[in-house]
Amino acid sequence: MTTKITDEKISRLEELFASLPGLGPRSASRIVAELLTTRRPQAQRLCRDLSETLEAVHHCPRCHALTTRPMCVVCADQTRDKTVLCIVETPADLQAIESSVAYKGGYFVLMGRVNPLQAVGPEELGVNTLLERLDKEPIEEVVIATSYTPEGETTAHLLAGVIKKHKPQLKVTRLARGLPSGVEIEYTDAATIASAVAGRR
Amino acid sequence: MTTKITDEKISRLEELFASLPGLGPRSASRIVAELLTTRRPQAQRLCRDLSETLEAVHHCPRCHALTTRPMCVVCADQTRDKTVLCIVETPADLQAIESSVAYKGGYFVLMGRVNPLQAVGPEELGVNTLLERLDKEPIEEVVIATSYTPEGETTAHLLAGVIKKHKPQLKVTRLARGLPSGVEIEYTDAATIASAVAGRR
Numbered sequence: 001m002t003t004k005i006t007d008e009k010i011s012r013l014e015e016l017f018a019s020l021p022g023l024g025p026r027s028a029s030r031i032v033a034e035l036l037t038t039r040r041p042q043a044q045r046l047c048r049d050l051s052e053t054l055e056a057v058h059h060c061p062r063c064h065a066l067t068t069r070p071m072c073v074v075c076a077d078q079t080r081d082k083t084v085l086c087i088v089e090t091p092a093d094l095q096a097i098e099s100s101v102a103y104k105g106g107y108f109v110l111m112g113r114v115n116p117l118q119a120v121g122p123e124e125l126g127v128n129t130l131l132e133r134l135d136k137e138p139i140e141e142v143v144i145a146t147s148y149t150p151e152g153e154t155t156a157h158l159l160a161g162v163i164k165k166h167k168p169q170l171k172v173t174r175l176a177r178g179l180p181s182g183v184e185i186e187y188t189d190a191a192t193i194a195s196a197v198a199g200r201r
Numbered sequence: 202m203t204t205k206i207t208d209e210k211i212s213r214l215e216e217l218f219a220s221l222p223g224l225g226p227r228s229a230s231r232i233v234a235e236l237l238t239t240r241r242p243q244a245q246r247l248c249r250d251l252s253e254t255l256e257a258v259h260h261c262p263r264c265h266a267l268t269t270r271p272m273c274v275v276c277a278d279q280t281r282d283k284t285v286l287c288i289v290e291t292p293a294d295l296q297a298i299e300s301s302v303a304y305k306g307g308y309f310v311l312m313g314r315v316n317p318l319q320a321v322g323p324e325e326l327g328v329n330t331l332l333e334r335l336d337k338e339p340i341e342e343v344v345i346a347t348s349y350t351p352e353g354e355t356t357a358h359l360l361a362g363v364i365k366k367h368k369p370q371l372k373v374t375r376l377a378r379g380l381p382s383g384v385e386i387e388y389t390d391a392a393t394i395a396s397a398v399a400g401r402r
Contacts, residue, residue, distance in 0.1 A: 007273065016250060021228065029292075031221045037267070050236070054241065057211070066208070068209075068210040111238060
C-alpha cells in the first residue's frame with residue numbers, strides 16, 4: 001500500500017489550479033512549485049492583483065462586459081455609431097471584430113452563451129440590461145455576432161426571439177456565413193459551402 | 202489603426218496568468234473571465250490559500266522538499282531505512298518511486314535540476330543541506346535518481362562529483378537504465394537498447 005506523500009496546504013493549492021480551465025494535475029503542480037520558489041514575486045503580485053480586481057470588477061452598465069472602470073472603454077467612446085448594436089459572446093470576439101475595422105457601432109457582450117446544463121439562460125447573459133438599452137438608445141439594427149456553433153446558434157435564436165418580441169420594429173441580423181478568406185473550397189466543410197451557396201450575391 | 206480594447210486591471214491579471222508555465226494568452230483570458238464571474242468563490246480561495254502558503258512554505262531542513270510543516274511527511278516518518286538516501290529532482294519523482302514500493306530509504310529533493318542558463322547550480326539545489334546530512338546521518342549509499350535527460354545527466358554527474366569529493370567512502374549509484382516494462386524491443390530507441398545490453402545480467 002502506498003500513501004500519497006503530501007503537504008495539505010500545497011496540495012490544496014495544486015487542486016485549485018488543476019480545476020481551472022485548460023490545466024490538469026501535472027501543469028498545476030508545476031505552476032505551484034514555480035510560484036512558491038522561483039516566481040515568488042509573481043505569486044505575490046497574483047494574490048494582490050486578483051483580490052483587487054475581484055473587488056473592483058463589475059459588468060459595464062451599458063454593454064455588460066467586465067470592467068473595473070465606471071463604464072468600459074468602448075462604451076465611454078463617444079465617436080461610435082449609436083444606431084447599430086453588435087451582440088458578441090466574449091471580449092475576445094469584440095476584439096476580433098474591432099480588428100477587422102469593418103464595424104463602428106456599439107457592442108453588447110454576453111460574457112458567455114446559453115448553456116442549459118450550467119443554468120446559463122438569457123437572464124444570466126444580461127438580457128434585461130440589453131432590452132433597457134434598446135429602449136433608451138436610438139438603436140435601429142442589432143447584429144447578433146455569436147459563433148456558428150450549436151451553443152452560439154441557440155444563443156442567437158433565443159436572443160432574436162426576445163428582441164423581436166420586445167421591439168418588433170428593430171432590424172435583427174446575423175454575421176454572413178460563407179467561405180473564410182484564404183481557404184480552398186476543396187477543403188471547406190459541406191455546411192460552410194451550403195451557407196456560401198445560399199448567401200451568394 | 203485598431204486599438205486594443207482593454208481594462209488595465211483585467212489585462213494585467215491576464216498577462217500574469219499567461220506567463221505561468223503551460224498557459225498562453227487564450228487560456229489565460231478564459232481563466233481570468235471565469236475567476237471574475239462564475240468562479241468568484243474559487244478565486245477568493247485562490248488568493249487566500251496562495252498568500253497563506255507563500256507565508257508558510259519553506260524547504261524541509263532535512264530533505265529540501267517544499268513543505269509548510271516543520272519537517273516534511275517523509276522525513277517525519279521514523280520507520281524508514283536511514284542508511285540509503287535517494288536524490289530526486291521533484292516531489293512528483295519522489296511520489297513515483299514511492300508508488301513502486303521498491304525503495305524504503307530516505308529522500309533528498311533537489312526541487313529542480315542544474316540549469317546554467319537560469320543560473321541554477323548545485324547551491325540552488327540545496328547541495329549544502331545534502332552534504333551536512335551526509336555528515337550527520339548513518340548514510341552508506343546515495344542513489345542518484347535524476348532523469349536520463351541531458352539536464353538530469355548533468356545534474357547527476359555534478360552531484361556525484363561533489364559527494365565523492367566530500368565523503369569518498371560513500372557508495373554512489375544511479376537507477377538502472379534499460380528496457381521499460383511492457384514495451385516491445387522493436388519500438389525502443391537505440392540509446393535505451395545500448396544501456397540494456399551494457400547492463401545485462
